[in-house]
Amino acid sequence: GAGVSQSPSNKVTEKGKDVELRCDPISGHTALYWYRQSLGQGLEFLIYFQGNSAPDKSGLPSDRFSAERTGGSVSTLTIQRTQQEDSAVYLCASSLAKASSGNTIYFGEGSWLTVV
Amino acid sequence: AQSVTQLGSHVSVSEGALVLLRCNYSSSVPPYLFWYVQYPNQGLQLLLKYTTGATLVKGINGFEAEFKKSETSFHLTKPSAHMSDAAEYFCAVMLNSGYSTLTFGKGTMLLVSP
Numbered sequence: 606g607a608g609v610s611q612s613p614s615n616k617v618t619e620k621g622k623d624v625e626l627r628c629d630p631i632s633g634h635t636a637l638y639w640y641r642q643s644l645g646q647g648l649e650f651l652i653y654f655q656g657n658s659a660p661d662k663s664g665l666p667s668d669r670f671s672a673e674r675t676g677g678s679v680s681t682l683t684i685q686r687t688q689q690e691d692s693a694v695y696l697c698a699s700s701l702a703k704a705s706s707g708n709t710i711y712f713g714e715g716s717w718l719t720v721v
Numbered sequence: 722a723q724s725v726t727q728l729g730s731h732v733s734v735s736e737g738a739l740v741l742l743r744c745n746y747s748s749s750v751p752p753y754l755f756w757y758v759q760y761p762n763q764g765l766q767l768l769l770k771y772t773t774g775a776t777l778v779k780g781i782n783g784f785e786a787e788f789k790k791s792e793t794s795f796h797l798t799k800p801s802a803h804m805s806d807a808a809e810y811f812c813a814v815m816l817n818s819g820y821s822t823l824t825f826g827k828g829t830m831l832l833v834s835p
Binding site for chain 1: 763767824
């Protein structure tokens with residue numbers, strides 16, 4: 606596709622359940638990012654994948670959060686034993702090669718997660 | 722490390738008036754600077770970015786921003802607001818070295834009244 610694609614667009618889950626959020630980056634983009642947007646917290650960095658390098662997981666809020674990127678393309682963000690405070694919009698983004706070289710980071714529409 | 726401060730969580734202007742959204746940053750190395758816009762229930766769209774070169778950067782929809790190193794600022798302006806400009810605007814900074822990610826400000830909601 607032309608842009609970053611995320612699914613599901615909306616997810617309502619019960620507290621304690623696991624959820625998986627999927628991101629399909631722009632074709633050819635080697636860098637992939639996950640951010641979380643919630644009321645009062647703004648946009649928080651979660652995790653960053655760059656090519657075959659070890660991901661930067663420094664933003665993951667707890668060990669209930671994990672992410673993988675298979676084949677250097679699609680990424681899945683998994684939240685285990687969801688809590689109400691996990692309710693937020695999860696944004697995926699991608700860029701061509703290393704963004705710190707000046708490449709633009711493009712964002713998807715987000716996955717809206719509500720934990721009830 | 723880097724950080725971004727956006728002054729004012731909400732800014733209200735009349736249609737046709739000047740838009741000024743303020744952004745100050747701190748960075749240990751020369752930064753790249755960005756403004757993104759988010760319309761309701763949508764993702765983030767890049768308005769403009771500063772990497773190197775000319776410090777006055779022009780973006781989409783008539784917006785521009787000027788990088789002022791001495792003031793550590795990157796304020797966003799538009800000479801004449803339009804109703805369609807109502808949205809949330811995010812300033813972001815990235816280090817221009819290594820494997821860096823975007824650090825965002827808290828955002829400023831722009832309200833445009835007729």
